[in-house]
Structure formats: C-alpha cells, structure tokens
Amino acid sequence: MQTEVLRIIEGGLMSDKRKILAYSARLADRLEREGDIALSKCIRQKIEEGMPQNAAIADAMRVLPLDADSRLQIVEVIPTDEERHKVVLTPEVDKKVSEFIEIVNHRSELELAGVEIKKTLLLYGRPGCGKTSVAHYISEKTGLPLIVARLDGIVSSLLGSTAKNLRRIFDYARSVPCILFLDEFDAIAKARDDQHELGELKRVINSLLQNIDSMSPETVMIAATNHAELLDNAIWRRFVQTVEIGLPGKNEIMEMLDIFSEPFSSEVSTDLSKKSAFAKLAEGISPSDLKTIFDRAKVKCVLGNSKKISMGDILDGVYEVKVQDKSERAYVHFLNEYGMSQIAINKSTGIGLRKIKTYLATNEMEEAK
Numbered sequence: 001m002q003t004e005v006l007r008i009i010e011g012g013l014m015s016d017k018r019k020i021l022a023y024s025a026r027l028a029d030r031l032e033r034e035g036d037i038a039l040s041k042c043i044r045q046k047i048e049e050g051m052p053q054n055a056a057i058a059d060a061m062r063v064l065p066l067d068a069d070s071r072l073q074i075v076e077v078i079p080t081d082e083e084r085h086k087v088v089l090t091p092e093v094d095k096k097v098s099e100f101i102e103i104v105n106h107r108s109e110l111e112l113a114g115v116e117i118k119k120t121l122l123l124y125g126r127p128g129c130g131k132t133s134v135a136h137y138i139s140e141k142t143g144l145p146l147i148v149a150r151l152d153g154i155v156s157s158l159l160g161s162t163a164k165n166l167r168r169i170f171d172y173a174r175s176v177p178c179i180l181f182l183d184e185f186d187a188i189a190k191a192r193d194d195q196h197e198l199g200e201l202k203r204v205i206n207s208l209l210q211n212i213d214s215m216s217p218e219t220v221m222i223a224a225t226n227h228a229e230l231l232d233n234a235i236w237r238r239f240v241q242t243v244e245i246g247l248p249g250k251n252e253i254m255e256m257l258d259i260f261s262e263p264f265s266s267e268v269s270t271d272l273s274k275k276s277a278f279a280k281l282a283e284g285i286s287p288s289d290l291k292t293i294f295d296r297a298k299v300k301c302v303l304g305n306s307k308k309i310s311m312g313d314i315l316d317g318v319y320e321v322k323v324q325d326k327s328e329r330a331y332v333h334f335l336n337e338y339g340m341s342q343i344a345i346n347k348s349t350g351i352g353l354r355k356i357k358t359y360l361a362t363n364e365m366e367e368a369k
Helices: 001-012 015-031 037-050 053-064 092-105 107-112 131-142 161-175 199-213 250-261 272-281 287-303 311-321 327-339 342-349 353-368
Strands: 073-077 119-123 146-149 179-182 220-225 241-244
Touching: 001 015, 001 107, 015 037, 015 161, 092 107, 092 119, 092 131, 092 241, 107 146, 119 131, 131 146, 131 272, 146 161, 161 179, 161 199, 241 353, 250 272, 250 287, 272 311, 287 311, 311 327, 327 342, 327 353, 342 353
Parallel strands: 119 220, 119 241, 146 179, 179 220
Antiparallel strands: 073 146
C-alpha cells in the first residue's frame, strides 16, 4: 500500500494527473482485496469525480503513446493473467528470476528503507528458450501489467524520431504501474562501434542510456535479446540482474511434457520410462520447438478423433527437428532406436513390414562391420 501512496504523492507534486489516477485505482483494488470496501469505494468515487469532463481530454489521458509521423501505436498493454503462461525454469534461472520478483514485490519497503535500486532485468539467450514467457511470468507474479514496446513503431527513419519515441515510452511507463518490456532489445541497443549501423541508431544508444538512468525508483524494466554479443558495453551496466535463458535439461523437459500434453493424455507423459527416454532424446530442442511438436501431434489427435497423443507422432516431430538425414531408411531406424516395434512403425508410417525389416537388417550389418 505504501507504494501506491508514494506514487500518488509524486504524481501530485509533478502535476501528473494520469499517474495520480492510475495509482489511486491500484490502491482501491488493493483495499478491496484486503476487505476495506468502504475506503475502496470512496477512492473510486473520487477518481470518477476527478476525471476530466471534456471527452477529448479524458481520451488523451487514456491514449497509448504513438509515433508522431506514422501514427503507429508504439506500446501494447498486456494485462496480467495467471493462467496464460506456465514456465519451467532450471534451478539457476529460477533463483535469479525469483530474486528479481522479490525486489519488485518489496520495492516499497526498499524505498522506505532508503535503498534505491533500479528494477532492471536483462534476459538473453538463443531463440525459443522462453525469454518472453519469463517476462509474462514476472508480470503475473508481481501483479503488474506488461507494457510491450513495439520496435516497428519505435524505430523511425526520420532523424531524431526514434529517440523521441523512446522518451514517450519511458514517460508513459513512469506514469502507470507496469513493467516496461523491450523485446528484441539489440535493435535499439547495438554497440556504438558497429561500423554497419547508421549514425542515427548510434545516437539512439545515448538516448536509451539517458532514459534508463533517469528511470524513477518504481519503474520496472525487462529487456530481452537473442544477440547479447551485439549489445553496447554500457548497456550491460544498466541492469541490476542479467539472466541467460538456455536450453532446458532433462528434468525440465520431463516437466514440460505434462504441460505441453494438456488437455490430452500422452503415451510419453503417462509412462515414466518412456518419459525419461524421450527427455533424453529431446535434449538440445528449444521449448518453443518442443511445444510445436506437441501442438502438431494434438492436431493429428483431433483429426483422428483420438484423445491420446501417440509416441509415433511425437517421435515424428522430433525427427523433423533433430535429424538431418530425411531418408525413409533413416526414419525407420530412428523410430526403432527409440522404442517403436516393427509393427508399430508399420501402423504409424504405412511403410511395409518387409521393407522395415530390410532397413533394420541392413543397418545391423553395417554396424557389425
């Protein structure tokens, strides 16, 4: 509650009516959850009375920031939803992310104690490993909506416009309780010694650094990039916490199988030995690709009027992602190696039993040499 009160006072001192209204509404929500219905109702009434009577002014207070030239919306507001994202993290990543969540959730106590620490987190790693999902997860655990900066709207070809757009976004994030999320961060944070970039984008780095440095204590910012090696050195120093989101290990994959199978059952998720074997097989596959494999298998279930995801369909998806040799012979060998009998391969693929036996026998002879 202290956070909301402090922000309302700040808004009053800065004559920022949008900030006052946003944090007053948040305070009313908190009081209602805690059972103080009367005070919550009173605050909501004051908010209604304080809203501008002129419709144009009221709309201007609610409107999201736009690029002045293209009129494209440069942020998207995503409300919290605890059911939207289930994430599976390695113990190391979970520890760091939990520490950041604790900092955000106790920002009021830290501020009252005189501890001024920026709430900034950089997520980096290869594509498809869950950086965006982690940002949503933090949003849900802190109760703060995600303000996603749209880089197609931020980056402008006109001199100085990109820096102005960045300023608009940071000003907006300062005025409402939220988490500012800068995805594909390398698009605006590349090293200033990159000879392939235009001078305008190099100037954007300076603007970005200034905006981060001038962030107010309550502003929370998360950035994500697939190309950490491209970031300017000065950018790294602006983040209190940096977390590499890598590929999942065997234990994390086994946990993901249950999540990705829902609401269907699966031959893999219901058999512990198969689950363990599949997790070992799937090592090196990103969570995004793993989810796609199960989604495709679910499509086959629906079209085949089945409620159970078959081992063959899942292995088929893994084969497409991991194996370079796409020959029929290599496919049969792959399925057999990971637990499918010759009859099961025949039923799953339609390849004749005689041909399957020939493929496997040929392979055994080659291995014996």
